Amino acid sequence: MTSAVSVSGLIKSFGRTRALDGLDLTVSTGEVHGFLGPNGAGKTTTIRVLLGLLRADSGGVRLLDGDPWRDRVALHRRLAYVPGDVTLWPNLSGGEVIDLLGHLRGGLDQRRRAELLDRFDLDPRKRGRAYSKGNRQKVALVAALASRAELLILDEPTSGLDPLMEETFRQVIREGAAEGRTVLLSSHILAEVEALCDRVSIIRGGRTVETGSLGQLRHLTRTTVTAELIGPPDTLGALPGVHDLHVDGGRVHCQVDNDALNPLLRRLTDVGVRSLVSQPPTLEELFLRHYGAVTDWPRSGEAR
Amino acid sequence: MNAITGTATLVRLALRRERVRLPIWVAAPALLVALQAANIASTYPAEEDRIAATRLLAANPGLRLLRGPAANSSLGALTFSDAFWIIAVLAALMSVWVVVRHTRQDEESGRGEMIASAAVGPYASLAAAVGVAVTADLVLAGLTALGLVVSGLPVAGSAATGLAIGASGIAFAGIAAVAVQLASSARTATALSLAALGAAYLLRGIGDALGRVEDDGLTVTSAWPSWLSPLGWAQQVQAFEANKWWLLALPAALATATVAIGVALAGRRDHGLGIFTDPGGPAAAPRSLLSPWGLAWRLQRGVLLGWAVAMVIVGAVVGSLGQQIEDLARNARLVELLTALGGAGVDLSDTFYAALLTLIGAIVAGFPLQAMLRANGEESAGRLEHVLATAVGRTRWIAGHITCAVVGTLVLLLVLGGVAGLGDGLVTGEPAARLITLSAAALVQAPAILVLTGAAVAAIAFLPRSAGAVVWAGLTVAILLGPIGGVVDLPGAVRDLSPFTHVPPAPAADIPAAPLLALLALAALLTTAGLIRFAHRDLALPA
Ligand SMILES: Nc1ncnc2c1ncn2[C@@H]1O[C@H](COP(=O)(O)OP(=O)(O)OP(=O)(O)O)[C@@H](O)[C@H]1O
Numbered sequence: 116m117t118s119a120v121s122v123s124g125l126i127k128s129f130g131r132t133r134a135l136d137g138l139d140l141t142v143s144t145g146e147v148h149g150f151l152g153p154n155g156a157g158k159t160t161t162i163r164v165l166l167g168l169l170r171a172d173s174g175g176v177r178l179l180d181g182d183p184w185r186d187r188v189a190l191h192r193r194l195a196y197v198p199g200d201v202t203l204w205p206n207l208s209g210g211e212v213i214d215l216l217g218h219l220r221g222g223l224d225q226r227r228r229a230e231l232l233d234r235f236d237l238d239p240r241k242r243g244r245a246y247s248k249g250n251r252q253k254v255a256l257v258a259a260l261a262s263r264a265e266l267l268i269l270d271e272p273t274s275g276l277d278p279l280m281e282e283t284f285r286q287v288i289r290e291g292a293a294e295g296r297t298v299l300l301s302s303h304i305l306a307e308v309e310a311l312c313d314r315v316s317i318i319r320g321g322r323t324v325e326t327g328s329l330g331q332l333r334h335l336t337r338t339t340v341t342a343e344l345i346g347p348p349d350t351l352g353a354l355p356g357v358h359d360l361h362v363d364g365g366r367v368h369c370q371v372d373n374d375a376l377n378p379l380l381r382r383l384t385d386v387g388v389r390s391l392v393s394q395p396p397t398l399e400e401l402f403l404r405h406y407g408a409v410t411d412w413p414r415s416g417e418a419r
Numbered sequence: 420m421n422a423i424t425g426t427a428t429l430v431r432l433a434l435r436r437e438r439v440r441l442p443i444w445v446a447a448p449a450l451l452v453a454l455q456a457a458n459i460a461s462t463y464p465a466e467e468d469r470i471a472a473t474r475l476l477a478a479n480p481g482l483r484l485l486r487g488p489a490a491n492s493s494l495g496a497l498t499f500s501d502a503f504w505i506i507a508v509l510a511a512l513m514s515v516w517v518v519v520r521h522t523r524q525d526e527e528s529g530r531g532e533m534i535a536s537a538a539v540g541p542y543a544s545l546a547a548a549v550g551v552a553v554t555a556d557l558v559l560a561g562l563t564a565l566g567l568v569v570s571g572l573p574v575a576g577s578a579a580t581g582l583a584i585g586a587s588g589i590a591f592a593g594i595a596a597v598a599v600q601l602a603s604s605a606r607t608a609t610a611l612s613l614a615a616l617g618a619a620y621l622l623r624g625i626g627d628a629l630g631r632v633e634d635d636g637l638t639v640t641s642a643w644p645s646w647l648s649p650l651g652w653a654q655q656v657q658a659f660e661a662n663k664w665w666l667l668a669l670p671a672a673l674a675t676a677t678v679a680i681g682v683a684l685a686g687r688r689d690h691g692l693g694i695f696t697d698p699g700g701p702a703a704a705p706r707s708l709l710s711p712w713g714l715a716w717r718l719q720r721g722v723l724l725g726w727a728v729a730m731v732i733v734g735a736v737v738g739s740l741g742q743q744i745e746d747l748a749r750n751a752r753l754v755e756l757l758t759a760l761g762g763a764g765v766d767l768s769d770t771f772y773a774a775l776l777t778l779i780g781a782i783v784a785g786f787p788l789q790a791m792l793r794a795n796g797e798e799s800a801g802r803l804e805h806v807l808a809t810a811v812g813r814t815r816w817i818a819g820h821i822t823c824a825v826v827g828t829l830v831l832l833l834v835l836g837g838v839a840g841l842g843d844g845l846v847t848g849e850p851a852a853r854l855i856t857l858s859a860a861a862l863v864q865a866p867a868i869l870v871l872t873g874a875a876v877a878a879i880a881f882l883p884r885s886a887g888a889v890v891w892a893g894l895t896v897a898i899l900l901g902p903i904g905g906v907v908d909l910p911g912a913v914r915d916l917s918p919f920t921h922v923p924p925a926p927a928a929d930i931p932a933a934p935l936l937a938l939l940a941l942a943a944l945l946t947t948a949g950l951i952r953f954a955h956r957d958l959a960l961p962a
C-alpha cells in the first residue's frame with residue numbers, strides 16, 4: 116500500500132514555541148484520515164508544512180511521493196485545500212473565487228461545480244464581504260470539491276456549517292472516497308470523524324499520541340461493566356486491569372482494560388451472573404482521555 | 420416610548436466612543452485655518468504681493484477649478500480662498516464618517532442590534548448620529564472663527580468663514596443621512612456620500628473655472644454650475660468681502676430636507692440592510708481574472724484609478740501654472756524655493772516644472788508602495804494561503820503585484836507629465852513638443868520611485884509583519900532627505916542617501932543616463948533580494 120502523506124519526526128518551531136515536536140502521520144492512498152487534537156495541538160501547522168507554506172525544521176515529510184517544499188507547485192496540481200479560517204476577497208463574488216481557485220489548481224469540473232452549488236445551497240453571486248462564516252466555508256469547499264484533485268486536505272471544514280449542510284458535506288466526502296480520493300480531515304466534531312474516517316491520528320502538544328482505526332483505538336480503552344451477581348464476589352480488586360471498582364452486595368460496577376476483560380468475566384460467572392451490562396467506551400471518552408492528561412495512557416507505538 | 424427615545428443616551432455613547440478621534444477631526448482643521456492665515460500674512464505682507472497672488476488665482480482656470488474663485492486681495496479674502504476649498508471638504512468628510520459609523524457600521528458590527536433591541540426608538544440612532552455630526556460641525560465653525568479672530572482678522576469675516584465651513588459639513592451630514600438608508604452596506608454608504616462630495620466639488624470647480632473675471636482682475640463671478648453645489652453656496656458667502664450671510668440658509672435647508680428624507684426612508688428599510696440591495700457580482704469569473712496576474716490587477720486597479728484621477732487634476736493645475744510663473748518672477752523667495760526643491764535652470768517655468776515634478780514624483784511613490792503593501796496584506800489576512808495552495812509559485816504570485824506597481828507607476832507619471840505638457844503647450848502654442856518634453860521629465864522620476872518599490876519588495880520579504888511601518892518610514896525619510904532636504908539645506912552627503920536626490924532636474928537640465936541606470940540597478944538588486952527571500956521563507960499567515 117502506498118502513502119499519500121507520510122510524516123515522521125516532524126519538528127517545527129515558531130521562535131521559542133515548539134509547535135510540532137516529532138510528529139508522525141501516515142495517510143494511505145484512498146483512505147479518509149481523521150486528524151484530531153485539542154486547540155493548539157499543531158494540526159494547522161502540520162497541514163501548512165504539507166502544503167509547502169511553512170518549511171519543516173527537521174523530520175521527514177513526503178506528500179504524493181514528492182517533497183512538499185521543493186515540489187510544491189507540481190504537487191498542488193494534484194491536491195485541493197480548504198483552510199480552517201476562510202477569508203475571502205471582499206469584492207470578489209463567490210463564483211469568481213471558485214473559478215479562480217479551480218483554474219489556478221489546474222481545472223474545474225463545471226458540471227460538478229453546478230451540482231455542488233446546488234447541494235450546498237450556495238449563492239455564487241454574493242460578494243466575499245457579504246457571506247456569513249458558514250457560507251465562506253462553503254465557497255472554499257465547493258472550490259476544492261469541484262476540482263479533480265486526488266488528495267483533499269481539509270482543516271476543520273465544517274466548523275461553521277449547519278447540521279443539514281454537515282450532512283451534505285458527509286455525503287460528498289463519501290462520494291469522493293468512493294471515487295478513490297484520499298482525504299486528510301482535521302476536525303473537532305467527533306460524530307463527523309466517526310461517520311467518515313477509516314483511520315484517525317490524535318496529536319497533542321505537537322506529537323502523535325494515537326493512530327489507528329477507530330476499532331483499534333476502542334480496543335485500547337476500558338469497558339464499563341455493570342453486573343448483578345447471585346452472591347457477593349470476592350477480591351475482584353486484586354485482579355489486574357480492573358479500575359474504579361464499586362461493590363454493593365451483589366452489584367458490581369467497574370471499568371476494565373480490554374485485555375483484562377476475560378479474567379474478570381470468568382471470575383464473575385464463577386459467582387453466578389444474574390444480569391450483565393458491558394459498555395464499550397464512547398468516542399467522547401476516548402478523545403477526552405487524550406485531550407486531557409496523556410501521561411497515564413500508552414503511546415500508540417507500544418500498544419499496537 | 421417615542422420614535423427617538425434614547426437619543427440622548429446614544430449621543431453620550433457616541434461621544435464616549437469618539438472621545439479621541441472626534442476632537443482631532445474638529446481641532447485639526449481649525450488649527451490648519453489659523454496656520455494658513457498666519458502664513459498668508461507673513462508671505463504677502465505688502466498689498467502688491469497680495470494683488471499679484473490674487474491675480475494669479477483669478478486668471479488661472481485650473482487654479483479656480485481646484486480652489487474656487489478669487490474675491491479681492493485683502494488678507495481675509497486670501498485666507499478664505501486659501502482655506503475654504505480644502506477645509507470644507509474635511510468638514511464634509513468628518514460628517515460622513517460620523518453618520519455612517521454610528522448608523523450602518525454599527526448595524527454591521529452587531530453593536531446596533533444590541534442597541535435596537537434595547538429601549539430606544541426606531542429613529543434614535545439616526546438622530547444621534549446626525550446630532551453628533553452637526554454639533555461637531557458647529558464646534559469646528561466656532562473654533563475656526565476663534566482662530567481667525569485671534570490671528571487679527573475682522574470678526575464678521577471670521578465668523579462667516581467658520582460658518583461657511585460648518586455649513587458645508589452640515590449639508591453632508593444630511594446627504595450621508597440619506598446615503599445610509601439607500602446603500603446596501605456601510606462601505607457603499609460611504610462611497611455614495613463621497614461620490615456626492617466629489618460631484619459637489621467638481622460642480623463648484625467647473626462653475627468657478629468657467630466664471631468671468633471682472634475688469635479689476637481680482638474678482639471672479641462664478642458660472643451657474645457653482646450654484647448647484649453645497650460647497651459652491653458656502654464658498655459664495657465670500658467671507659471678509661461680501662459676507663453674504665443669507666447664503667448659509669441654502670446648505671441649512673438642504674440639510675433639513677435630506678434629514679427629513681433620511682427619516683422617511685429609515686422607516687422603510689430593515690435593520691442592517693439598505694433600500695437598495697447589493698446586486699451581487701457575477702456567478703462565474705471572467706477569463707481575465709483566472710491568473711495570478713489577473714487577480715493582482717483586480718485587487719490593484721481601483722487604487723490605481725484613484726491615483727490616475729488625482730494625477731490628471733494635479734497635472735492640469737501644474738500645467739496651467741507654469742507659464743504664469745513668469746509673472747511671479749519678481750518674488751525672489753519663490754524662485755529660491757523652486758531652485759532648492761530641485762529646479763536649476765535659466766528658464767523659470769522649466770525650473771518650476773523640474774521642482775514640482777520632483778516633489779510630485781516623490782508623492783507618486785506612494786502608489787507602488789501601497790500596491791506592495793496590498794500584496795503584504797493578502798499574506799497577513801490569510802487570503803494568500805488559498806492562492807499558494809494551488810499550483811501557483813510564490814515568485815509568479817508576487818510578480819503579478821510587482822508588475823501592477825511598476826506599470827502603474829509609469830502610467831501615473833505619463834498621465835502627470837502628459838496632462839501638464841498639454842496644458843502648458845496650449846498656452847505656449849506647441850502642445851505636441853511640450854507634451855513630449857514634460858512626459859519625459861515626469862518619467863525621469865521613475866528610477867528613484869522604483870528603488871523605493873524594490874525596497875518595499877525586500878521589506879515584505881524580509882520583515883512581513885512590520886512591512887507597513889518600514890515602508891512608510893522609508894518614503895518619509897526619502898522625501899525629507901531628498902526634495903525637502905534641498906529646501907532646509909541638509910549637507911550633500913546626507914541628501915545623497917535619498918534616491919530622489921539623484922534624479923536630474925528635467926526639463927530644466929539635460930538627462931544624464933548614468934545616475935538613472937545606477938538607480939535602476941539598485942532597484943533590480945533590491946527586488947531580486949526580496950524575490951529570493953520570499954521564495955524561501957515561511958509564509959507569515961495568521962496563526
Ligand atoms: N505563525 C505562528 N507564529 C507563532 N506561533 C504559531 C504560529 N502558528 C502557530 N503557532 C503556534 O503553534 C501551535 C500550534 O498551532 P496550530 O494552529 O497548528 O494548532 P491547531 O491544532 O490547528 O489548533 P486549532 O484546533 O485551534 O485550530 C500553537 O501553540 C500556536 O500558537
Ligand SMILES: [Mg+2]
Nearest residue numbers: 158159199270
Ligand atoms: Mg487549526
